[in-house]
Amino acid sequence: xxxxxxxxxxxxVQGITGGEGSFHxxxxxxxxxxxxxxxxxxxxxxxxxxxxxxxxxxxxVEKTGANxxxxxxxxAFAADAILEAADxxxxxxxxxxxxxxILDMVMVHNYLKDKSTRLIGPNCPGLISPGKxxxxxMAGEIHLPGNVGVVSRSGxxxxxxxxxxxxxxxxxxxxxGIGGDPLPxxxxxxxxxxxxxxxxxxxxxxxxxxxxxxxxxxxxxVKGKMTKPVVAFVAGATAPPGRRMGHxxxxxxxxxxxxxxxxxxxxxxxxxxxxxxxEIGLTTQKVLQKWNVTH
Amino acid sequence: MKIHEYQAKALLxxxxxxxxxxxxxxxPAEAETIAxxxxxxxxxxxxxxxxxxxxxxxxKVANTPEEAEKLAGQIIGTRLVTHQTGPEGIPxxxxxxxxxxxxxxxxxxxxxxxxxxxxxxxxxxEAGGMDIEEVARTSPEKILxxxxxxxxxxxxxxxxxxxxxxxxxxxxxxxxxxxxxxxxKLFQAKDCSLAEINPLVVTSDGEIMALDAKxxxxxxxxxxxxxxxxxxxxxxxxxxxxxxxxxxxKNYIKMDGNIGCMVNGAGLAMAVMDLITQAGGxxxxxxxxxxxxxxxxxxxxxxxxxxxxxxxxxLVNIFxxxxxxxxxxxxxxxxxxxxxxxxxxxxxxxxTNVDEGxxxxxxxxxxxxxxxxxxxxxxxxxxxxxxxxx
Numbered sequence: 001x002x003x004x005x006x007x008x009x010x011x012x013v014q015g016i017t018g019g020e021g022s023f024h025x026x027x028x029x030x031x032x033x034x035x036x037x038x039x040x041x042x043x044x045x046x047x048x049x050x051x052x053x054x055x056x057x058x059x060x061v062e063k064t065g066a067n068x069x070x071x072x073x074x075x076a077f078a079a080d081a082i083l084e085a086a087d088x089x090x091x092x093x094x095x096x097x098x099x100x101x102i103l104d105m106v107m108v109h110n111y112l113k114d115k116s117t118r119l120i121g122p123n124c125p126g127l128i129s130p131g132k133x134x135x136x137x138m139a140g141e142i143h144l145p146g147n148v149g150v151v152s153r154s155g156x157x158x159x160x161x162x163x164x165x166x167x168x169x170x171x172x173x174x175x176x177g178i179g180g181d182p183l184p185x186x187x188x189x190x191x192x193x194x195x196x197x198x199x200x201x202x203x204x205x206x207x208x209x210x211x212x213x214x215x216x217x218x219x220x221x222v223k224g225k226m227t228k229p230v231v232a233f234v235a236g237a238t239a240p241p242g243r244r245m246g247h248x249x250x251x252x253x254x255x256x257x258x259x260x261x262x263x264x265x266x267x268x269x270x271x272x273x274x275x276x277x278x279e280i281g282l283t284t285q286k287v288l289q290k291w292n293v294t295h
Numbered sequence: 296m297k298i299h300e301y302q303a304k305a306l307l308x309x310x311x312x313x314x315x316x317x318x319x320x321x322x323p324a325e326a327e328t329i330a331x332x333x334x335x336x337x338x339x340x341x342x343x344x345x346x347x348x349x350x351x352x353x354x355k356v357a358n359t360p361e362e363a364e365k366l367a368g369q370i371i372g373t374r375l376v377t378h379q380t381g382p383e384g385i386p387x388x389x390x391x392x393x394x395x396x397x398x399x400x401x402x403x404x405x406x407x408x409x410x411x412x413x414x415x416x417x418x419x420x421e422a423g424g425m426d427i428e429e430v431a432r433t434s435p436e437k438i439l440x441x442x443x444x445x446x447x448x449x450x451x452x453x454x455x456x457x458x459x460x461x462x463x464x465x466x467x468x469x470x471x472x473x474x475x476x477x478x479x480k481l482f483q484a485k486d487c488s489l490a491e492i493n494p495l496v497v498t499s500d501g502e503i504m505a506l507d508a509k510x511x512x513x514x515x516x517x518x519x520x521x522x523x524x525x526x527x528x529x530x531x532x533x534x535x536x537x538x539x540x541x542x543x544x545k546n547y548i549k550m551d552g553n554i555g556c557m558v559n560g561a562g563l564a565m566a567v568m569d570l571i572t573q574a575g576g577x578x579x580x581x582x583x584x585x586x587x588x589x590x591x592x593x594x595x596x597x598x599x600x601x602x603x604x605x606x607x608x609x610l611v612n613i614f615x616x617x618x619x620x621x622x623x624x625x626x627x628x629x630x631x632x633x634x635x636x637x638x639x640x641x642x643x644x645x646x647t648n649v650d651e652g653x654x655x656x657x658x659x660x661x662x663x664x665x666x667x668x669x670x671x672x673x674x675x676x677x678x679x680x681x682x683x684x685x
């Protein structure tokens with residue numbers, strides 16, 4: 001009934017002793033996530049939140065069998081933290097950190113391309129499989145276990161969406177925040193692919209925003225590969241046009257960064273568009289009824 | 296972050312890329328002196344953070360030092376309006392005075408990070424100049440691209456590929472390829488988000504040089520480039536955005552309406568703006584308050600709202616995650632203790648530590664309008680900004 005994380009997830013937290021790291025790790029533990037280790041160089045051998053702390057990810061993996069990592073390391077050191085987790089063979093790395101330089105991420109992607117590690121984020125809220133495991137910042141109590149998958153570029157707009165779904169009694173299989181950076185570790189397409197394969201996800205809600213072409217890529221996937229209903233919302237229809245990056249930005253992307261182009265692509269691919277962000281839940285409810293999905 | 300053309304050219308020069316001889320002038324007299332030193336025809340170019348200068352008439356050619364003084368006087372101290380600025384324009388306080396170059400060919404060269412391939416891409420075209428975007432739209436085959444493998448870096452063969460592709464003469468291939476390699480070095484070394492030379496020219500003597508230059512830098516990487524950060528010219532930015540930034544409110548963009556918005560998360564902030572518009576209002580700003588660890592940034596945001604004379608109502612919409620609702624609520628209370636804020640305030644809180652946040656607000660003496668969901672919040676804020684009773 002979920003993708004990426006579940007009851008079997010053994011979570012390691014890089015940056016567990018920092019302010020944000022310890023606050024949110026505590027919340028994950030309270031939600032029921034099996035947090036098995038923390039990593040803070042120099043603090044190995046100590047304990048934080050009742051969890052053993054190691055100097056290196058490799059040592060933590062060896063001793064605890066961690067199979068997912070959640071990263072709260074400051075931006076200047078976050079790329080290094082992602083590489084360390086991948087080098088230790090961790091299959092799922094979730095990077096919360098915002099503000100990582102883009103050329104650091106270019107280097108990270110180059111390193112990851114020959115590895116089996118899947119990266120979620122950076123600059124993301126993480127993910128949750130309600131009732132099973134939370135590896136992220138979202139308030140656990142707004143979620144409800146169920147069969148609708150949620151994937152989003154925005155953190156807080158995901159919470160908003162989930163609150164609407166839960167309010168209507170529509171539960172979620174997994175909610176994934178892929179993050180707002182231009183070079184996310186996992187794209188809409190990567191996550192849609194997993195939801196399409198997951199037999200217990202019956203429908204997907206996709207939350208996009210202006211900038212880039214990720215929504216158009218998602219639209220192509222929805223049209224060609226998805227048999228499950230997709231509800232989409234794209235934020236920023238009334239935002240001022242993005243600040244232009246010389247001519248090069250326009251040469252690369254043309255007008256594809258605009259909300260209306262993304263909405264048109266998703267609608268043409270068969271996704272149902274929520275016209276207002278306040279109606280994402282209701283739109284999903286209607287789609288589930290139309291497709292005879294019980295939730 | 297943007298910088299001026301003259302600063303970009305200094306960086307190009309530092310990385311071995313030829314640029315026309317020239318210097319920066321803040322007064323007409325300085326322009327005259329520079330023109331006299333350069334000798335002959337000079338170009339006078341307004342230094343502003345906006346494109347479209349040529350079409351707006353702020354690049355002029357002077358034949359004598361006296362003419363340079365006169366033309367510089369017509370540009371310095373004015374506000375320049377182009378298709379990339381607002382109607383109020385941006386101030387011009389400096390001009391670049393450059394030795395005029397006889398141009399044989401106008402080419403185009405740029406580097407950007409390509410999101411799809413997740414690699415830097417260098418783009419080149421023999422159709423450089425003001426209409427390059429039109430070229431990209433109508434004849435995309437005229438834009439040549441090479442992708443740079445980050446572990447290998449920019450290779451000489453890639454430079455040759457672009458140079459031959461632009462039909463340069465045999466003698467020009469090597470200098471062009473070396474210029475490209477140097478531009479990539481600069482892009483990498485300074486964490487650029489954009490390096491663009493348009494036009495890259497072949498002079499009548501067959502030399503290749505950057506006649507114009509635009510460099511943008513990755514804001515997230517400025518922590519390791521204090522030299523670049525110093526180049527920032529705040530005069531070129533919206534004064535409220537500068538104030539917000541100085542106060543530590545980073546993701547603030549001034550807009551045309553009258554509802555001051557404080558939201559956490561860029562996507563939610565955009566969605567709130569969409570809802571305000573749907574409810575018949577216009578936001579005064581975009582603001583993603585971001586990860587709030589203490590109350591300072593919340594108080595600072597209220598300082599910005601109270602400085603903006605167009606703000607008639609404030610809308611706070613927070614869905615706590617990494618931002619904690621209790622901290623935001625405490626910030627709202629502190630702001631009202633520190634400042635005399637009489638603007639109607641609409642608050643919608645949800646998420647991490649929401650109960651604590653709500654009780655902090657309700658126990659304070661602040662007057663506020665509570666909203667139950669975010670459409671309700673937008674609707675109430677629009678009504679409050681109009682002066683309606685709620």
